[in-house]
Amino acid sequence: MIVASPKSITELKNLVAPHSKVLFVGCGTCVTVCLAGGEREVSIASYAVRMARRIEGKPIEIAQTTIERQCENEFIKDLAEPAAKAEAIVSFGCGAGVQAIAERFPAKPVYPALNTQFLGILEEQAIWTEKCLGCGDCMLADFGGICPVTRCAKRMLNGPCGGSTETACEVDHDRPCAWQLIYNRLKGIDQLARLEAIVPPKDWSTAWHGGARRIVRKEHRL
């Protein structure tokens, strides 16, 4: 899922500073699961911003709603009515959600309430880790299901660097060495022979580096 983290209350307050009537929109998918932009987080942020503005003597009216997915027009259309009553919209969705809403309401300012971070998983209660870079050319089969492109700080494709230890990455000692994990995993599934093959330099043209990507699936087009 997409993992995001909330902006501070002060940042949020500054974003809506020019307005007196805004709509806070949560997203019921990824950012609800990562406890950053669901119904509850929208409610808490609303309380905080409302109180902060009242203390400043500039009260603000905040309407709240949470839609199932901010990245789909089908769900965004439910916002038409509350959005019409607001001067601006604050999206608690990921960057895709913010942009989808902005596209749908060209005359309304749309502000992000979150910092979108990465594609990752819930490691344990309230701890998320990055697992996928979205490089567009998945190599997980070669590495026993552990991605060195994402999880090795140096993106090494042919074994660990000289600085790592059996347990930790050289760059961040709290992070496991991806290549140690790959070795353990391949050993566990009896595929250590995969490490004999030299992996050529990665073709990054499928990744973001060529600009925003687009996928067209002809079989599903109407």
Next chain:
Amino acid sequence: MIETKQEVTAGAAHTGATHAGAAPAARWEPQIVAFCCNYCAYAAADLAGSKRMQYPANVRIIHAPCTGKIEMEHILDAFEKGIDGVLVAGCLEGGCHFLEGNLRARGRTDRIREILEEIGVGAERLKMVNLSAAMAPAFVQRVEEIVEAVRALGPSPLKSSRRKESAGEP
């Protein structure tokens, strides 16, 4: 749901206008809400009553099934409505009837304290304490402490801003 909240706020503002229009109160007294867990603090408060122990009348107790059931919004709502301080009283750590409700409440109250500090209400207006059902004197002491702490801080800035807003109303 949103409309309900607005109605409540409007109702509260109206009440404030009535107060603002009336003769000024002789002396400001802090208003404190205490969210008390059924299995410890609420029983401790009950015991304090049975033992005829006195504690400040500034505190209004809200009976909660567990401090883990107290949502962050409940506490924020109290502050938005102009309450001067909130006490969250849960079981001793390791002694929660639901194993970890009080630990969850601790994390949430800590986060709200950060928010309160950031927006200018002040972290000291919210306090979480841990005690057992037998600790009636400790309950009384904690209540006295927060009342004194909030008295020293003065009225909540949200209370005064609400008065100001409503005073300006026709």
